[in-house]
Amino acid sequence: MHSLAHPTLRAAAALAALSAFAQPSRADIALLGSTTISGTATDKSGLSGTYTPGGTDVKAQLGSFGSGIAYTGSGNRYVAINDRGFSNGEARYDDRFQVFDIVTDAGAKTVTPTLLATILLHDEKGQQFKGFSGDFDTAHPAASMRLDPEGIRVSRDGNFFISDEYGPYIDEFDPSGKRIRTLDVPAKFAIAHPSADGDKEISGNTSGRVANRGMEGLAIVPDGSKLYGIMQSPLLQDHAVTADGKKAGVNNRILSYDLKTNATREYLYPMDDKKNGVNEILAVNDHQFLVIERDGKGALDAGFKKIFLIDVAGATDISGVASLPASGAPDGVIPVHKSLFIDTLDPKFGLAKADFPEKIEGIAFGPDLANGKHQLVVTSDNDLIGAQPNHFYVFTFDDSDLSIQPQKIDKTFAPKL
Template sequence: MMLRTTAPLLSVLALLSAGSALAAPAIIATASLGGSSAGADADLSGLPGTLENGVAANFLGGIGSGLAYAGNGTFLALPDRGPNATPFNPKIDDTVTFIPRFDTVSIDLTPAAAGAALPFTATATLKATTLLWSATALVYGTGEGLDVPNGAPAQNTADHFYFSGRSDGFDPAQNSCDPANARVDSEGIRVSNDGKSVFVSDEYGPFLYEFDRATGKRIRAFTLPARLCITKLSASKDVEIKGNDVGRVTNKGMEGLAITPDGKTLVGAMQDPLEQDGKDAATKKVLRLVRIDLASGATQEFAYKLTDGSGVSEIVAVNDHQFLVDERDGGGLGDGSEAKMKKLFLIDLDGATDVTALTGQALADAAVKKTEFLNVVAELGKIGVTPAQVPSKIEGLAFGPDVTKDGAAMHTLMIANDNDFLPKDSGPNVFYVVGFTDADLPGYVPQPIAN
């Protein structure tokens, strides 16, 4: 990817070299990750062999579906349900027995040399890959009638049952939120303040699970509002959508996840309006944010109205009541089109209406107010990334460490992409580092994470 310095960025560099405050949020570094010590395009799971579609079981891709800061320059990067962008079996939506996982990545930020295109250099290194599993038995697809073998991972043991990205891993007698379902399409990730737990949100259920960070063992399944779940499950997206008029839309579940800096609250963002909300003209662009109290599991819902984006991909906490929401279109690199709308909006849940019991116009009227914080397409344009080169799936957001250059201190926000496991078509796993100051985002409180 070619980078060029433009006038706005030059002004940022001038401010930095003069020891002044950063004038506005700006991209200060980029990094990519294309492999590990195990080889190019390989993660550190150690998984042998290939998946049903011939892709290596340890393929490193899609790791920007979710991104969480874990302290000391370390991030947890989350791939989704695995490599299914290349057609091979429409009966299961081209999904495979990819074991859900998170990758531990260090991102080293250092001041760049004088005259460099960007004020900092960033180096991303894969440190570990952790597979996600349950100590209790899970329901896998048998493969019967679907032209695939049984979906239980070969790595399963008597007390380790690994989750799977394959779409047929469910009990048809239960709703989509049954925690015994093996299928997981992980999309959001956050770390607990003690650094020991990882929270993951998903699209299939939607599910919200807590995992042991060290082992990948599931230690808690949160109960989400029943209105988010569907009752007629299928391995086929089209069949599932046609069969349900209540619940999440298939492949558009709990796409984003935030944890407040005090570590007491999670907020999950649905990607799209629920089936029942999307059918109402008043709420066809209104999706739900679900706030979960970690101690009790109690939930509240809030309404978010889309502006020009086709959905929400991420949410990250600014403090205990304000959040940045990633709203985007599907255009850009990987889609074969130009990106037009990828923006971060600031919202505040203080004083917002709990919409748990609301529908129709009342739900729409209760949508939270939002203000634009960052136009990602415009900012990438300032460093030479054209709309056609902007990754189509900007999905991972995480605040990172503070940095200093020539006496100028700033906070950082990491932005990552989901390349759908297609680096040749959708570009590499990339991280864009945005620098900002307290003046840009008043009230920002970093999450304290023990190490």
């Protein structure tokens, strides 16, 4: 049984959260530089042709890899995960991840990504995972071959974890792209009646994740003992939508998963606006995390693209709370503490322009610079739209802004290049 907090503590936590929303970006955070990769660039998968006869859905197109990014702990090497592919899951897209070296030069303010390898994702039998929304097994959901990767994190032992928005599931893979295991996500996150049609999934279910708004972000704490997954929006039973399908709720859930004991905990993350979505979570230490929350607009219409610092210390475990209200914490529940870390649209960064992407979705700490500054790499997901480039933004900060705890790596993640 989880403990309930004193009303005075709840009020103080709520006041702190409200005041945090109005804070500007921390003063010492700077934009080191940014760059793009063309939306029509090709990857190193070796695939040829298109997914539809005579179509423009090129099998080897590089785009959408900014859905999630993780530092491997070695040199300038990162892994980036592609989402489900073309046409909102209508194509039999071959799920994959990319291996990049991302070199930054603080003096020249340059960011230079170099693609090293593309690796396809497959199950224990060698079957290729597909982004196709219709590839589900109603009788055995966990055996489905549809996979919508959104978050990626490198583990301490040289493997990596991916959050699958379709399940939502959390899968562990080895460097070759083979799935090793699937973690047991609590049943409340899953839907009872899957469908290839997102609207039917929403109307045909009363609990679980909202279609195409499942587990978007994934974090692993520095000692590698726990994973944290965050949903893109509230669950259906948490008043995510109204009866006519319109967004309603702001009370989102974070799942904590102990990799040794399989024990889980859940925390309440209050979104700033019901129209927003949450796209990534990154561990700072064992109780603090960075979280991307954003609106669904790009270019000059973009209005909310923020990275928050949250703290789960002192937050209530809501595993036993079957349903959350659309807004406001239930009696006795303390949400995570939340404060602004970076507003990417802050005029001081000069990014609020006509080319600013709709979907900033990936964040990763990189290696420290020679001057001791920390690096935060932010990536965008272009949904494999050829006319839209993939963006990289690198911010720098020091311990006065945020003191990060390096991740422990016993075995370097080393996919075959």
